[in-house]
Amino acid sequence: MRHLLDTTDLSLAEIDEMIALAMDIIDNPKKYAHICDGKKLATLFFEPSTRTRLSFEAAMYELGGNVLGFSEAASSSASKGESVEDTVRMVSCYADIIAMRHPLEGAPRVGASKALVPIINAGDGGHAHPTQTLTDLLTIYREKGTFDNLTVGLCGDLKFGRTVHSLIKAMSRYKNVKFVLISPKELSVPEYIKTDVLKPSGCEYKEVEHMADVMSELDILYMTRIQRERFFSEEEYLKHKDAFILDTDKLIRAKNSLTIMHPLPRVNEITTAVDDDPRAKYFIQALNGKYIRMALIITLLKWGELL
Secondary structure, three states: OOOEOOHHHOOHHHHHHHHHHHHHHHHOHHHHOOOOOOOEEEEEEOOOOOHHHHHHHHHHHHOOOEEEEEOOHHHOHHHHOOOHHHHHHHHOOOOOEEEEEEOOOOHHHHHHOOOOOOEEEEEEOOOEOHHHHHHHHHHHHHHHOOOOOOEEEEEOOOOOOHHHHHHHHHHOOOOOOEEEEEOOHHHOOOHHHHHHHHHHHOOEEEEEOOHHHOHHHOOEEEEOOOOHHHOOOHHHHHHHHHHHOEOOOHHHHOOOOOEEEOOOOOOOOEOHHHHHOOOEOHHHHHHHHHHHHHHHHHHHHHHOOOO
């Protein structure tokens, strides 16, 4: 039995196989409409979610399976003091696979130690969000046809953004990938990402504070929200915020082939005028999340000989 707790749990060959399966699901949905008949997915969401939870549910329903679970800790026995280990062990009795989101880093790994069925990390604190990364990879593959030889701009909150950390871990494993890290100094990529991931991989990277300076270089622009609450003062926030808002003016210097991505939800970091730009792929990215989670559910159930 295998779990998905971090993107690095998967080899590049396994990621390629999952991407290929997702592409086949997109092309042949009827082929997979009953593959999970009789199977149940439990969604254990100890913190609120819209896209991730609903995409998991949609994925399982479109595979012919069923869904049970909860959408916040207050509606579970965690509110009575039940441990993560006990919750997972108990839910393993009722479901064939579990998707778990938790505000504490490492909680899905703790749960997996007691699980009797595959566990999928659906986001744990600021640590990792592997299914979002698989979503991002599927989007990149559908738009670019490759993961190699790309310049990836990551913009916004790079310090606390778990989607950013997971994507860097994944993309740094491919050939000749360059990263442009665009953020205020207060929200720059954590040192451990540089020392443990970027430098050992040999990936070229640079850090800048202004999006406009590097726009013409990028093949992919991955936007994230600048969070007001992360700054020490309102003055510092106001000084930085406009530099990290993507509008049509900033796109004038961008490549026609640029792919604009965002894990969503957005607040004001991408203006609605950008939505009409053919390079904006963030809503397609959200749809891709359903397809890759369908592929992931099938794969983990097969690996566990449960399908």
